[in-house]
Amino acid sequence: MAVDSDCLYDKNCACLHCGTTFTSKRVRSGSQPFVKRDTDFCTYFKNQRLNPILYTVYVCPACGFAFTDQFDPVMPPLVRKQIHEKLTSKWISKNYGIIRTMEEAMATYKLAIYSAGLKGEAHSVKAGLYLRLAWLHRFTGNAAEERRFLNVAVEEYERSYIHSDYIKADKEMSEARILYLIGELMRRVERYDQAIRYFAKVAELKDRTIETGIINMARDQWSLAREEYRLKQQQIV
Numbered sequence: 001m002a003v004d005s006d007c008l009y010d011k012n013c014a015c016l017h018c019g020t021t022f023t024s025k026r027v028r029s030g031s032q033p034f035v036k037r038d039t040d041f042c043t044y045f046k047n048q049r050l051n052p053i054l055y056t057v058y059v060c061p062a063c064g065f066a067f068t069d070q071f072d073p074v075m076p077p078l079v080r081k082q083i084h085e086k087l088t089s090k091w092i093s094k095n096y097g098i099i100r101t102m103e104e105a106m107a108t109y110k111l112a113i114y115s116a117g118l119k120g121e122a123h124s125v126k127a128g129l130y131l132r133l134a135w136l137h138r139f140t141g142n143a144a145e146e147r148r149f150l151n152v153a154v155e156e157y158e159r160s161y162i163h164s165d166y167i168k169a170d171k172e173m174s175e176a177r178i179l180y181l182i183g184e185l186m187r188r189v190e191r192y193d194q195a196i197r198y199f200a201k202v203a204e205l206k207d208r209t210i211e212t213g214i215i216n217m218a219r220d221q222w223s224l225a226r227e228e229y230r231l232k233q234q235q236i237v
């Protein structure tokens with residue numbers, strides 16, 4: 001599907017690493033009809049080329065550092081040195097501030113994952129990047145790559161939960177939501193025993209949270225995971 005450029009606007013950005021200013025496209029909110037949402041919160045719009053997740057990552061054309069609004073803007077000198085040595089010195093300038101294809105969007109996530117690793121971003125930030133990269137592969141029907149990135153995403157969310165770093169790094173994440181998401185991603189990568197364990201933890205929050213939507217979703221996915229687990233064990237026997 002072609003992209004109506006009226007649905008996009010240019011956002012002014014300043015590189016967190018080198019300070020270069022550049023523009024990056026963003027999707028105007030409300031410009032795309034919502035179609036559906038998967039049980040791991042992956043959202044579909046009428047024109048998937050205009051799904052806002054294609055434009056979440058900003059890539060500095062001058063130094064190659066790639067980041068999102070969730071990145072911590074503080075850049076200690078040692079981190080700057082690392083980025084310079086391992087990224088900027090090898091960077092061949094490319095402008096991602098244009099209308100992106102799915103493949104270009106995937107490339108921006110890979111750059112952001114590499115940048116987040118060099119910078120030591122919070123596990124929840126890394127997890128969010130891996131999860132969205134998995135979703136882009138879901139959009140293009142590449143189940144093997146989707147599963148590969150879901151596996152890494154769930155491990156990063158688990159670390160984030162253990163270290164509680166999502167509390168500071170991701171304002172939209174709550175305890176119920178992260179536990180649910182870990183459970184659901186575990187179910188999707190067929191680690192059913194883990195999925196069941198995490199859905200049970202969501203249920204334990206029942207009297208301590210106002211997020212009844214999440215509690216209900218966890219209950220549904222918990223029964224689904226138990227059923228899938230049972231079927232899988234039958235197959236093994």
Ligand SMILES: [Zn+2]
Pocket residue numbers: 015016017018019020060061062063064065
């Ligand atoms: Zn830069």
